Amino acid sequence: MKIPNILTIGRIIIVPIFVLTFFIPGFFGDLIPFFIFILASFTDYLDGLLARLFKEESKLGALLDPIADKIIVASALILLVMNGTIKNYEVIAAIIILTREILVSGLREYLAKGSVALEVTSLTKLKTFLQMLAIAILLTGESGNKLINFQDYNAQTIGIILLWLSAFLTLYTGYDYVRKGIDHAINEDNKN
Numbered sequence: 426m427k428i429p430n431i432l433t434i435g436r437i438i439i440v441p442i443f444v445l446t447f448f449i450p451g452f453f454g455d456l457i458p459f460f461i462f463i464l465a466s467f468t469d470y471l472d473g474l475l476a477r478l479f480k481e482e483s484k485l486g487a488l489l490d491p492i493a494d495k496i497i498v499a500s501a502l503i504l505l506v507m508n509g510t511i512k513n514y515e516v517i518a519a520i521i522i523l524t525r526e527i528l529v530s531g532l533r534e535y536l537a538k539g540s541v542a543l544e545v546t547s548l549t550k551l552k553t554f555l556q557m558l559a560i561a562i563l564l565t566g567e568s569g570n571k572l573i574n575f576q577d578y579n580a581q582t583i584g585i586i587l588l589w590l591s592a593f594l595t596l597y598t599g600y601d602y603v604r605k606g607i608d609h610a611i612n613e614d615n616k617n
Contacts, residue, residue, distance in 0.1 A: 429476035430486050432468045436493040439465055440500055447504050447564075455568035458504075462564055465497045466557040491533070494553075495526045501560045510563050515585055518592035522556060525599040532606040546601075552594035559587035 439461060446457040472490065476482045502519045505511045511519050562584035565572055569580030578586075 427476075427481040427483065427486075428479075429472040429481055430483060430489065432472040432475070433486055433489045433493050436465050436468050436472075437489065437496060440496050443497065444500055444504065447508075452568050455564070455566035458501075459561060459564040462497065462501060462557075462561050465493075466561065469494055469557075491530065495530065498526065498556065498560065499523055501564065505560070505563050510566065510581065511585070511588070515588065518585075518588045521592040522588075522595050525595045528599060529602050532602055536606060536609060546598065548594065549598045552591055552598050555587055555594065556591040559584050559591055562587065 443458055443461045443465070446454070446461060448454065449457060469490070472486070476486055502511065502523060506516055506519055562569060562580050565580055565584075569584070572580065
């Protein structure tokens with residue numbers, strides 16, 4: 426077991442703890458899930474960095490890393506919708522993000538059969554960063570206003586704005602992936 430894989434597996438194992446701490450009432454119920462989510466987001470960055478730096482990229486890591494990311498993001502979005510932090514039309518942004526995650530997972534699986542990889546672009550990295558930042562801010566709940574003191578906006582408003590921004594980037598980058606997948610499928614059909 427290499428360190429990047431241990432970090433990825435740790436990110437999967439921490440999800441039930443994250444979910445349980447979400448239900449702690451009050452200040453600690455806001456901050457503990459926030460810090461766990463920040464830790465998970467950081468280990469996502471760190472495991473990829475370490476894998477590339479020490480040339481420890483592995484098939485196990487390639488399999489588990491996107492799964493770990495999707496589990497923590499999906500869990501957080503579902504919990505935030507459930508408690509009403511993300512509500513009304515804001516739920517559409519969460520649905521866009523979750524739909525794209527499922528779609529890209531299916532595309533990666535399909536394209537892997539043809540040994541075609543979907544490259545992670547800088548725009549996709551920006552989308553991921555904004556998505557993680559939005560979710561982290563939204564997880565702070567009422568305590569976020571004490572921690573993040575913007576003059577005219579509360580933390581939840583900032584979180585929702587960032588969530589929508591990441592949803593729009595999600596649509597754009599998702600479209601790019603779908604286009605590449607469809608082009609590959611058409612090329613494969615034309616060969617037959």
